[in-house]
Amino acid sequence: RLLVITGAGLSADSGLPTYRGIGGLYETDDTEDRVPIEVALSGAMLEARPELCWKHIAQIERGCRGAVPNAAHHALVRLQQRFESLTVLTQNIDGFHADAGTHDLIEIHGTVRDLVCTGCGAQQRVRSYEGMTIPPACVSCSALVRPRVVLFGEMLPEAALARLQEVLEAGVDAVVSVGTTSGFPYIAAPVLDAARRGLPTIEINPGETGVSRVVRWRLRERAAVALPALEQRLLQSSS
Numbered sequence: 001r002l003l004v005i006t007g008a009g010l011s012a013d014s015g016l017p018t019y020r021g022i023g024g025l026y027e028t029d030d031t032e033d034r035v036p037i038e039v040a041l042s043g044a045m046l047e048a049r050p051e052l053c054w055k056h057i058a059q060i061e062r063g064c065r066g067a068v069p070n071a072a073h074h075a076l077v078r079l080q081q082r083f084e085s086l087t088v089l090t091q092n093i094d095g096f097h098a099d100a101g102t103h104d105l106i107e108i109h110g111t112v113r114d115l116v117c118t119g120c121g122a123q124q125r126v127r128s129y130e131g132m133t134i135p136p137a138c139v140s141c142s143a144l145v146r147p148r149v150v151l152f153g154e155m156l157p158e159a160a161l162a163r164l165q166e167v168l169e170a171g172v173d174a175v176v177s178v179g180t181t182s183g184f185p186y187i188a189a190p191v192l193d194a195a196r197r198g199l200p201t202i203e204i205n206p207g208e209t210g211v212s213r214v215v216r217w218r219l220r221e222r223a224a225v226a227l228p229a230l231e232q233r234l235l236q237s238s239s
Helices: 008-014 043-048 050-064 071-082 096-100 158-170 185-196 223-238
Strands: 002-006 086-090 104-107 110-117 123-125 145-149 174-178 201-204 217-219
Touching: 002 185, 008 071, 008 223, 043 050, 050 110, 050 145, 071 086, 071 096, 071 223, 086 158, 096 104, 104 158, 158 185, 174 185, 174 223, 185 201, 201 223
Parallel strands: 002 086, 002 174, 086 104, 174 201, 201 217
Antiparallel strands: 110 123, 110 145
């Protein structure tokens, strides 16, 4: 029973920028609007200045547009057949895990593709924001439409948290952290807990992260290189 935790680094090989660091989408502290990105992409900003918040939401969506799942996404899908269960807990909002065919997927931060009206609650799934008015208004009640993503300062979705709790309570045999800095407590906690209990823990990340010092195996490599290589080693060991 495998739990795989993924972050922006996994989608980097699809051409998507990470959010922080050299070459990141938000490499500097402030945006061009002279506010930190954590403020621009917050629930409070969506309420106070929806046009500014949506400007940055749309920027993220443009970065996803036209990109496709990479070798790391596809390797995880193939690995589903080799384990009793393989759950992917992702922070990514690009929808690539679902596109690739991941079955047991927890999108803890939601996805930019799901839109919901803040007035009447009407929902729709879109492939892109191209041609949309920013910020968009509901065609039924004219209220603000927002993506079903977790903005800074907002609560995590209850359904996703409940599914994660189910997986952890059922028990996992190994935890793999891929392309995430593990900066959020709920992302680091499964790795830290597994390490404390002596379970196998693997990190795939070129850089230093919040769990690098506790994992049993650390692979300083890109996800699109490391995951297919691990898949091949697994095939060789079982043949």
